[in-house]
Amino acid sequence: MIGLDWTGVEVACLRVATLHGVDEFAHKIGCAPRSVRLWESKGLRAQLNPASKRLLEDEYRKLDSAQCQRFEAALSRVGRLPTAASSPEAIQVIPMQNHRVDMFSALDSVRAVVDQTLSKCTITSSRVELLDERVADRVLSYTAMPPAMALTSIAPDLLEVQAVAAERQPAAIQARLSEATAVLGLLTADALMKLGEIERANYWFGTARMAADDTPNRRLRARVRAQHAMLPYYYGDTEKTVALAQAAQAILPDTACDETALAAAAEARALARLGDEYGAEQALNKAQRLTDALENNTSDEAFRFNTKRLLLYTSGTLTYMGRTARARRVQDEALQLYRPTSVIIDPALIHLDAAVGHAMDGSADDGCQLAAGVLDDLPTEHRTRIVITRASDVLDALPAGCRQLPSAGTLRELVCAETAT
Template identity: 30%
Template sequence: MDDLRPSPAQIPDRLLNDPVFAHAARVRDFTTVFSMAREHGVSFYRIGEAAGMKPERVAKVARGEATVTTLDATERIADALRIPGAFLGLAARPWEYSSPRPHPEADDGDDPMNRRQVLRGALAAGLTTTALTALRETRQSLDLALAADTAPADLSDLEAAAEAYGYGYHGQVPTRFLADLVSDFAELRPHLDSPQPVAARIRVCRTAGQMAGMIAIVLHDLGTRKEARKWFATASRAAQESGDRQLHAWVLAREAMVPINYGAPQAAALLAEQARHAAGSQPTAAATLAAAVAARAYALSHQQDQAHEALTAADALMERLDASARADTWLTHSEQKHHVHLSHALTALGDTRRARESQQRALELSAPTSTMTRALLTIDAATCTHQDGDTEEACRRIVTVLTTLPDAYRSGLVRHRATDLYHSIPGRRHHERAVHELRDVLAA
């Protein structure tokens, strides 16, 4: 198979003999290094591709508008341009021992076809010293690529951004939150387009899975369920490529909440069970979430035995979660979120006493800025009130919620859940003042 790693953007030997270039390398003046490399036929794009830098940043460094300060970046530039370590005050680079610089007019030794011919010629005579050396160098070159931490510097920033988004809206309007999240997600594309070491590729795919999943969550909250499903599919592919089974289980469990909230609980149960299988039996955030979502799906589809089994499993897993898995983020499973799920499941089961206990606990743990969560809990509480026989009070409570919410929160999931309650009220009562008022608010 052809080597898919970018070829070094090797500068010609004559440049290393240029005293101006040698001095610039010695003092790590990469403005001069990049400018002279370009003058000798090495484009900024090729430098960036080989060194794990954006071409725009390479150009900025060449114009003196940016600098290279980290040791990691210096080493990557040395390897990309094939500048011997001594020129930059570094130890000899690994490739200096096995891959001496060829003559400028020689064939490119990194060319896959040329390398294949060299190996065939060496092996034709059997496993001689020459053949074993060629095999060793081939293996070592891959070992270096696998071991090297040559991920672009801004990948760490994007990983940190994904973690920050995981803390949720914090009072931000969902549409604005979504715009920022999508903008950062778009910055992952160049990392996926360019070849990466295995470890870096895993990090990119994991971050992409997290961000795509969170974009899907916001779209779901805003009521755009078709787009949400598409983003969940993207998140699922990224999670699978990363090899992170817990992330994949989290994506599936979160995706199951779309059909739960939009009238397809049996489809939701299938997805939730896939998530439970992917997560395994260990007490993880994803496994706990998957069980809780399964309980909601089964409760809504009137499968009481399965719902109670899933609730018991969710509670048992929750008790065993460690502190990090209990953090209050979208990517973990906090006690507050656990009770939000239990509130919906128990409300759907008609267990209003236990549902109210979970509603009260979830509200105690919810931040004042958790506008949507508090609204959904209030709707659950109103539904319990309706189930206990006071439909008029239930309607009044939901009208209050809908009329006091900011405009950005009145559509989507909140409106759908309020509509579900309205549809559960017998038609003979629709003429009553409170029910009529709820209908008018929903229509508006």
């Protein structure tokens, strides 16, 4: 034992000394982040079990001299360490029974520091509202922007939100900052996904999930998982898509909202691609019920789910179920709804679903020509990896005897040329 009576105050001081956030610190000492948050929130009232105290003492013994100084300084500020202490052996907690007056004085000091911390705020409510408005603008304009341009516009907002969130803010403001971080992180991940930066996108989806899970907003938590499900669908791990889509729905069971409707539709499309027709049909029916229960809207802003977006997912689901005639009717309806909008990627993906359907049902020339036309017609800044990947899926769907057709060769050359750039 090193003489410390570990409470939430000492835990907070040790974490500050190591310059870690709650999650990093918890991982470092080998316990759950929830435990660290609970200890720190209870302060002197926190009752740690012997095993937890041993973990903290083990971490304390690893401190270097600079970390020790920070730890002792933090303890001194809250009245838990005499200022003369300069080594681990000197750290003592003042016994209540022997020094009641000193202990009460120390508690007064703790209260003063806690009050100061709780009242500390480096951002005004007006600035938070301004940040919220900027995030909302990013969401509104995102679907019409080329992904590279979207990343350029999002980055300054991310940096500003992070700079403010790095300082201790009141809980309500901190939650709003975490929401902003989650939304901006999600847009960043989606743009990286479209550009084919798969690993970076995956990391950013993880960041968005951590930020969302740091808020009480269950819809946001579900949204992050539902959106994340798109990455493995387009880039090869369809079973993971199903898992993420189901996890999103589990957060809000039997709740009709954009997030659950999207997750059910994503699950249906993935199950169809895996060959589970019954499961795909069930999930698609659920997506339809949830979408029918939503407020009727035609918004093109990111994260909103409506009829035309459902038709996009239905198009892929029916195509991989082999119901290409029904899929074509859905695709025609979807393209009609998308026609008056400024969204570019969704209609391209619908056309490529149709091209896959042609390839699957024996119309190889039609499928290859349609896919090549999609690539030719797309503006350069929108001709991203996600579109090229879907064009490659057309080639993969061709029967073996059709892969040497001139139209297949033309499409293959286009795909290879775009992949090389």
